[in-house]
Amino acid sequence: MSKVKIIALGGVRENGKNLYIAEVDESIFVLDAGLKYPENEQLGVDVVIPNMDYLFENSDRIAGVFLTHGHADAIGALPYLLAETKVPVFGSELTIELAKLFVKNNDVVKKFNDFHVIDENTEIEFGNVVVSFFRTTHSIPESLGIVIKTDEGNIVYTGDFKFDQSASQSYATDFGRLAEIGREGVLALLSDSANADSNVQVASESEVGDEIMHTIGDWDGRVIVAAVASNLSRIQQVFDAAADTGRRVVLTGFDVENIVRTAIRLKKLSLADERLLIKPKEMSKFEDHELIILETGRMGEPINGLRKMSIGRHRYVEIKEGDLVYIVTTPSIAKEAVVARVENMIYQAGGIVKLITQHLRVSGHGNARDLQLLLNLLKPQFLFPIQGEYRELDAHARAAMEIGILPERIFIPRRGTIMEYDRGDFVPAGSVSAGDVLIDGNAIGDVGNIVLRDRKVLSEDGIFIVAISVNRREKKIISKAKVHTRGFIYIKKSRDILIESAELINKTVEDYLAKDEFDWSELKGNVRDVLSKYLFEQTKRRPAILPVVMEVK
Numbered sequence: 001m002s003k004v005k006i007i008a009l010g011g012v013r014e015n016g017k018n019l020y021i022a023e024v025d026e027s028i029f030v031l032d033a034g035l036k037y038p039e040n041e042q043l044g045v046d047v048v049i050p051n052m053d054y055l056f057e058n059s060d061r062i063a064g065v066f067l068t069h070g071h072a073d074a075i076g077a078l079p080y081l082l083a084e085t086k087v088p089v090f091g092s093e094l095t096i097e098l099a100k101l102f103v104k105n106n107d108v109v110k111k112f113n114d115f116h117v118i119d120e121n122t123e124i125e126f127g128n129v130v131v132s133f134f135r136t137t138h139s140i141p142e143s144l145g146i147v148i149k150t151d152e153g154n155i156v157y158t159g160d161f162k163f164d165q166s167a168s169q170s171y172a173t174d175f176g177r178l179a180e181i182g183r184e185g186v187l188a189l190l191s192d193s194a195n196a197d198s199n200v201q202v203a204s205e206s207e208v209g210d211e212i213m214h215t216i217g218d219w220d221g222r223v224i225v226a227a228v229a230s231n232l233s234r235i236q237q238v239f240d241a242a243a244d245t246g247r248r249v250v251l252t253g254f255d256v257e258n259i260v261r262t263a264i265r266l267k268k269l270s271l272a273d274e275r276l277l278i279k280p281k282e283m284s285k286f287e288d289h290e291l292i293i294l295e296t297g298r299m300g301e302p303i304n305g306l307r308k309m310s311i312g313r314h315r316y317v318e319i320k321e322g323d324l325v326y327i328v329t330t331p332s333i334a335k336e337a338v339v340a341r342v343e344n345m346i347y348q349a350g351g352i353v354k355l356i357t358q359h360l361r362v363s364g365h366g367n368a369r370d371l372q373l374l375l376n377l378l379k380p381q382f383l384f385p386i387q388g389e390y391r392e393l394d395a396h397a398r399a400a401m402e403i404g405i406l407p408e409r410i411f412i413p414r415r416g417t418i419m420e421y422d423r424g425d426f427v428p429a430g431s432v433s434a435g436d437v438l439i440d441g442n443a444i445g446d447v448g449n450i451v452l453r454d455r456k457v458l459s460e461d462g463i464f465i466v467a468i469s470v471n472r473r474e475k476k477i478i479s480k481a482k483v484h485t486r487g488f489i490y491i492k493k494s495r496d497i498l499i500e501s502a503e504l505i506n507k508t509v510e511d512y513l514a515k516d517e518f519d520w521s522e523l524k525g526n527v528r529d530v531l532s533k534y535l536f537e538q539t540k541r542r543p544a545i546l547p548v549v550m551e552v553k
Contacts, residue, residue, distance in 0.1 A: 002128065002151040004421040006188060006384060008413045009434050010034065010050035013390045016073040017436075019050045020190055020386065022148050022155050024129050028058060029148055030065040030087075031157045031190070035076030038438075047439045049077040050415075052084070054432040059085035063126045064116075067091035068136075068159025069143040070098035071230050079106035080439075088114045090124070090131075092142035094268050098230070101258055120144060120174060134177040136161040139231045139364035141170040141268045152421060153187030156378060160192050160387065162366040163373060166206040170268065171233065175377070182378040187421070189380035193388035195365035196396035202367055203360040209237040211360055212328060216241040221322035222288045223247070224351075226306055228329050229256045229296035231364070232263050236270070238294055238328070243272035247292045250280050252305065252316055256296040280316035293317055302329070303342050310345040321350035328356045330363060368399040375400055382426055383410045384419075461541045462487025466505055466527065467548040475513040478552040481505040488535075488543040497538050504534055509549075524549055 002024050011018035016036025022029045035047045055062060064087055068074050079102055091099060096115045104110045123132045130149040138160045148155040163173055216223050227234045242249045251257055263269040283291060295305040306325060308314040325346050343353045356362055383405060385396035397410045411419060411426060416434025419426045463486050469479035481502040508530045512523050527547040536542055
């Protein structure tokens with residue numbers, strides 16, 4: 001019998017950063033390798049990826065990386081994984097092409113080319129394990145679920161999915177295949193939970209398409225559509241609406257050009273007329289009622305681009321009287337306040353805002369009823385709710401219990417916990433390193449809590465720099481203290497504080513030099529402590545204090 005382990009390195013008790021491991025005997029099967037974008041408090045961080053040390057340490061056992069779809073939460077961490085371990089990567093044609101875009105942007109692995117295109121009919125044998133796939137419905141074409149067939153039963157990973165009976169062929173779920181997998185016997189189901197806390201029926205893509213068509217068709221001026229760059233379903237609907245209303249589409253925003261051009265080349269996006277797309281510099285050739293400006297972003301909401309448009313700082317577009325700003329993505333809870341502020345700025349600039357969520361419930365993830373249908377089709381022995389905040393994982397568990405799955409057969413995993421199948425049950429069997437690795441520019445993992453704390457201090461109270469030169473042997477100050485500050489006080493109105501601070505530093509250093517013992521760290525510490533106390537008394541603020549003490553011989 002096979003020895004089976006399941007580990008989540010990311011994607012549980014959080015949104016994004018999906019990376020799961022299924023171990024069968026000595027082989028490791030990596031299911032997705034995603035990233036997430038930073039929270040507001042992670043100042044200056046570009047992206048967040050899972051801690052993959054366990055995979056690096058066991059790279060010789062990795063059979064491959066299996067990707068479910070082409071969104072950043074499934075493929076974004078791939079370059080960082082491949083930089084340390086060169087293993088084969090499997091995915092659908094579009095998923096692989098989008099993964100290549102991520103890889104090519106990373107200098108360390110841009111020449112990597114061990115990619116393998118698969119589809120729902122592919123079966124791959126790895127010794128006594130067979131990996132196969134099934135079609136799912138998501139907001140991007142060619143999304144696939146993954147089946148790992150073992151002696152103990154199937155391990156099924158859904159990836160992101162929902163059910164939509166009106167989905168077109170490249171988006172449609174293969175219900176027959178799901179029933180077949182269920183009949184074969186499912187040991188463990190790792191299932192998307194991102195919309196599990198809702199029982200509201202998600203609008204079908206045909207309903208969304210009709211809504212977009214009517215909204216754009218009813219507007220006389222420019223329409224600025226805000227969407228996610230990788231939501232190809234929504235972008236196709238905008239293209240269709242443009243063709244039907246006689247408009248041209250201008251592409252702006254992060255990554256949209258590469259993603260759209262790739263999807264068009266692979267015929268995953270279709271244009272009724274090749275002249276439908278125009279360059280931003282060509283906008284002046286058309287009347288306002290002939291234009292759709294498609295502003296996209298790499299995060300959940302391309303809101304920053306709209307903010308720049310409203311204050312005249314966007315590269316191509318400035319919102320003006322008569323513009324409709326149509327937001328066709330669902331803002332996350334964390335972004336609701338930001339969206340509200342940007343809405344206000346758009347109205348001040350003369351535009352009108354409409355959110356698709358005002359009339360429709362839109363999501364790329366199945367609600368609780370969808371999840372129950374999947375459970376009834378697959379009939380798993382054990383359920384692992386994944387992909388979502390804890391409240392969503394818990395809602396998924398409760399939905400499963402409603403249809404008769406016993407609580408002891410549902411596991412809400414923690415990141416890094418090893419769940420091993422032993423004697424008919426999954427039990428915790430230790431843990432591996434797991435957590436967030438912060439990417440800032442070219443730096444990987446060197447931005448930790450201390451750096452973020454310092455950035456937070458700098459963002460809140462600024463920095464206070466003091467420089468002074470001393471002669472340690474002669475025990476005297478050579479160049480008296482000079483102070484500089486940024487983001488702390490308005491210098492022109494606070495010169496007295498700066499002058500008194502310099503005098504206080506000079507006295508502190510003189511007193512210390514009069515002692516018999518000398519230690520650079522102690523001297524700097526004394527300067528910092530005295531100055532911190534004085535500045536807090538004067539301003540009730542605590543800036544980051546950076547003392548620079550130089551020795552002159």
